Amino acid sequence: MPKAAQKTIQEPSRETKVCYEADVVVVGGGPGGHSAAIAAARNGAKTVLLERYGHLGGMATGGIVIQIPHMSDGGKDPIIAGLAMEWLERLDKMENGVLRPRNQDIGSSDPKLLKKWNRFMGNTINGKIKHTAWVDTELTKCMLNDMVEDAKIKLYLHSWGTQAIVDNGKVKGVIFESKSGRQAVLGKIIIDGTGDGDLLPSAGAEFDAYLDSTSRSSMLALVFRLGNCDYQKFCEFKETQPEKWQELVKGIADAAGTRLLPLPTPRNDVMWVNNWIPNLNCMNVEDLTTLEVEMRKMMRKGFAFLKKNVPTFENSFILDTASQTGTRGARRLVGEYVITKDDFAASKKFDDTIAVFPRMGPPSDKEVKHVYIPYRALVPAKIEGLLVAGRSFSSDYFANNMANLIPHCIAMGQAAGTGAALAVNKGVSPRKVDYKTLQKKLLEQGVPLPGVAIDKAK
Ligand SMILES: Cc1cc2nc3c(=O)[nH]c(=O)nc-3n(C[C@H](O)[C@H](O)[C@H](O)COP(=O)(O)OP(=O)(O)OC[C@H]3O[C@@H](n4cnc5c(N)ncnc54)[C@H](O)[C@@H]3O)c2cc1C
Known part of the structure; x- marks a missing residue:
């Protein structure tokens, strides 16, 4: 049967107010976009x-x-630092802002430390302390605002970027919607930090939206937190009765209809619950709606089982659910x-490497210690004036x-923002940025780039 033609309406054309002009416009204030904005501003871009x-x-x-x-690989030195380390150091100064091993304990094989940190997923590797941190959401929001204020960035919250403004193959601004109506910001370079690559279609940039149904990336979640828990007691229970715990893991999944994984926070009495619903697409509003409705049902069923059957959760309650899907x-x-x-499996290095990450798992060969990200993965193949920061990297x-x-x-955002500022400063397109200068700037900003040959003289 031929599909019925999609019904459409014609919108009237309109004039849109330009509310701000800058060198660099960043859309999306997550780890990628926030870091891009901080790096651009600190490197001199409005x-x-x-x-x-x-x-x-x-x-x-x-x-x-x-x-x-995964900020270190079992050794003493961080592999990821720069703005990511700055987040943690700022949070160190706030009570219960972050839970992490002390810098001097990273790479240690001290049995006492291992006993403590083995209770935290991802904090040890091959009998060594690994740098993984657990942050408080509300204090992190405050800390990120402080960074934006300190860097003198113009901030628009409650502002949804809806469309790239493109002129002759170059992106030169963004239209956004807010309670103030539809407005535009203009800039020399636009950075898409929306995570979902929201600006790519309207910018005319080529993108790939294929999601393999077996991959983590094809799953949506609605994370929630539980209050009045006791994480340490929960760990003692799992350590002393591992078989019973495995039985209960299955029981929770059966009750909820999906996997629910309770994890720690900086506070012993609060835990967050990671979860997964496969085969839902975050670029489809109907799937997003399904997720919100179905996961709340699953949460209630899974939590009821947890509270009734898992020791240490007897007095817990659902504290909140995530505002962001x-x-x-x-x-x-x-x-x-x-x-x-294949690049990751071969640990392929690039002349323009701007970030290095510890290996995170199969199928990379065990010999593969690190993976490398080239600057070119942030630069569109064709369109000018645009960069991406965050998980929409190429x-x-x-x-x-x-x-x-x-x-x-965070690391890719820092590189995108620094690259954008260099481009503005030199009056060139982002693709023409000299990658050696970019690498040197990143090193100066505390980005380690281990194993990358950098001509420090330049
Ligand atoms: C359930 C789950 C568990 C995870 N667990 C972990 C974990 O424990 N540790 C870890 O390191 N990673 C984890 N990840 C992955 C990680 O959180 C993300 O990949 C990472 O946050 C991506 O950063 P980003 O800046 O690219 O995107 P995001 O974090 O999604 O940030 C994008 C930002 O842009 C904003 N935005 C989006 N669209 C627009 C628009 N059109 N206009 C204006 N603003 C917009 C959003 O509101 C948001 O602030 C997890 C992911 C999920 C879903």
């Missing part, structure tokens, strides 16, 4: 940041996915370079699935 919610931090705050993992993958830019599964679904965690997105 910067504006638009965010659809009333707070910054994206998934790391609004999504309540609060583990910042848990989306793990969406549009990926087709950039000047598309990173592939990659196949597999590489994206492995390297789109919070510290990765």
Whole structure:
């Protein structure tokens, strides 16, 4: 049967007020976009940041996915640092802002430390302490605001970027919707930090939206938190009765109809619950609606089982649910370079490497210690004036699935923002930025780039 033609309406054309002009416009204030804005402003660019919610931090705050993992590889030195380390150092100064091993304990094999940190997923590797941090969502929101204020960035919250303004193959601004109506911001360089690559279609940039149904990236989530827990007692129970716990894991999943994984926060009495619903697409509003409705049912059923059957949860309660839907993958830019599964498996280095990440798991060969991200993966293959920051970096679904965690997105955002400021400063297109100068700037900003040959003299 031929499909009925889609009914459409014609919208009247209109004039739109330009409310701000800057060197760099960043849309989306998550780990990628926030870091891009901070880096652009600190490197001298007049910067504006638009965010659809009333707070910054994206998934790391609004999504309540609060583990910042894989910042080291078992050795003493951080592999990811820069702005990611600055987040943690700022949070160290706030009570219960972050839970993490002390810097001097990273890489240690002290049995006492291992006993403590083995209780936290991702904090040890091969009998060594690994740098993974657990952050508080509300204090992180405050800390991210402080960074924006300190960097003198013009901030628009509650502002939903809806359309790239394109002129002759160059992106030169963004239209956004808010309670003030429809307005535009103009800039020399626009950075898409929406995570989902929301600006790519209207910018005319090529993108890939294929999601493999077996990958983590094809699953949506609605994370929630539980109050009045006792994480340490819960760990003691799991350690002393591992078989009973495995039985209960199955019981929770059967009751909820999906996997629910209780995880720690900086406070012993609060836990967050990670979850997964497969085969829902975050670029489809009907799927987003299904997720919100169905996951709340699953949460209630899973929580009822947990409270009744799992020791230490007897007095717990549902504290809150995430304001941001848990989306793990969406549009990926087709950039000047598309990173592939094979690149990661071969630990391929690039002349223009701007971020290095510890290996995160199969199928990379065990010999593969690190994976490398080239600047070209942030630059569209064709359109000018545009960069991406965060999980929409140019990659196949597999590489994206492995390297789109919070510290990765902070690192790529820092590189995008620094690259944008260099482009503005030199009056060139982002693709013409001298990558050696960019690498040197990143090193100066505390980005480690281990194993990358950098001509420091330049
Ligand atoms: C359930 C779940 C658990 C996860 N667990 C972890 C974990 O424990 N540790 C980890 O490191 N990673 C985890 N991840 C992955 C990680 O959170 C994300 O990949 C990462 O946050 C991506 O950062 P980003 O800046 O690219 O995007 P996001 O974090 O999604 O940030 C995008 C920002 O842009 C804003 N935005 C979006 N569209 C628009 C628009 N059109 N206009 C204006 N603003 C817009 C959003 O509101 C948001 O603030 C998890 C993901 C999920 C879904």
